[in-house]
Amino acid sequence: MNFYFVFEGKTEPIVYKKWLSVLLPDLTEVDSFDAVNQNNYYYESDMGVPSCYRVAANAIQEINDFPKYNYLVLFTDADRFTVAEKKAEADQQINLELEDKPFKTLPENCQLEIIVQKVCIETWFLGNRDFFVRHPQHNSLLKKYIEYFDVSKSNPEDLASEFVQDEENTKDIFGYKTKALFHESYLREIFKERNSAIKERSSASNKNFYYRKSKPMEVQEKHYLKQLRARIEANSDHLLSFQEFIKFCLKIKGQLNK
Structure with a gap:
């Protein structure tokens, strides 16, 4: 195949x-x-x-x-x-x-x-509850995002669902013209908070958390994927588009093993 x-x-x-x-x-x-x-x-x-x-x-x-x-x-x-x-x-x-x-x-x-x-691949990445920071201590913007919409409790695919993006990009949400850019920003702020917390605990730590499209870091790792799968197992109505990807892979795996 x-x-x-x-x-x-x-x-x-x-x-x-x-x-x-x-x-x-x-x-x-x-x-x-x-x-x-x-x-x-x-x-x-x-x-x-x-x-x-x-x-x-x-x-x-x-x-x-x-x-x-x-x-x-x-x-x-x-x-x-x-x-x-x-x-x-x-x-x-x-x-x-x-x-x-x-x-x-x-x-x-x-x-x-x-x-x-849906909305973008960063939307899926927001589904990792284990990586999520529930009470940020270093990031006021992340606090605002969580107060607006807590992605650890609600379906990340519904983040900013009420925001109507027009073709001319005349509207914005938290300064972003598209849902996708806002979702990506939310993810970046989680990474920043993680990084600040690590540096606070140990200034000698060489571990860095950051997210860039060209260097997605943690999200590509096996443990991150495991947590996303745990999310959809715990909440069958969350991340439905991610579930489609997983179902496709399971179907292919079954065909490969025949």
């Missing part, structure tokens, strides 16, 4: 590659699309929207030229849309990109899967 992954952003390949090594350890990466053989994956990443739809359409051409793939998987953020709306947009835009391509569909042995991160 082989996979062609298209990651919209720069954080996704870093994190998903580590998570897949835990969830689907039998898969190995190859460095060109025509190098897959058995239980391999190839990926393209960091092109944003709408370019990821063009890349997915090009992937369909490559898969037809080299029909050894079983899945083409697009990973993308919902942003201001619902998961259903984002999937519909992706389907529509990929089909538009295919209009001037020789191959209009995937081969019969391959299917398209769209994994939507």
Whole structure:
């Protein structure tokens, strides 16, 4: 079984590659699309929207030229849309990109899967209760965020759900024009508080907590993924889009083990 992954952003390949090594350890990466053989994956990443739809359409051409793939998987953020709306947009835009391509569909042995991160992948990262700081001592902004919406108690996917983001970005929440940027800021402030607490306990500590899209640090680790899975086991109505990703991996794991 082989996979062609298209990651919209720069954080996704870093994190998903580590998570897949835990969830689907039998898969190995190859460095060109025509190098897959058995239980391999190839990926393209960091092109944003709408370019990821063009890349997915090009992937369909490559898969037809080299029909050894079983899945083409697009990973993308919902942003201001619902998961259903984002999937519909992706389907529509990929089909538009295919209009001037020789191959209009995937081969019969391959299917398209769209994994939507609601609101963004940082939204999922906010689900780790063990990493969350309930009573910040060093970060007044984080205190304001928690007073506004406590992601340890309520579903992170509902953070700023009342905020209506318009296409012209004329509105803002806590100074951010999009939900995704606000969610990312919330996560960054948790990391900052963690870092300040460590430095307070031990000035000699060389452990640093910070979050950047190009260096997501802790969130890619096995223990962090374990806590996210614990969250959805404890709260079956939380992080529903993350649950879709986990269900997909469990389905694939079952197929690989046959």
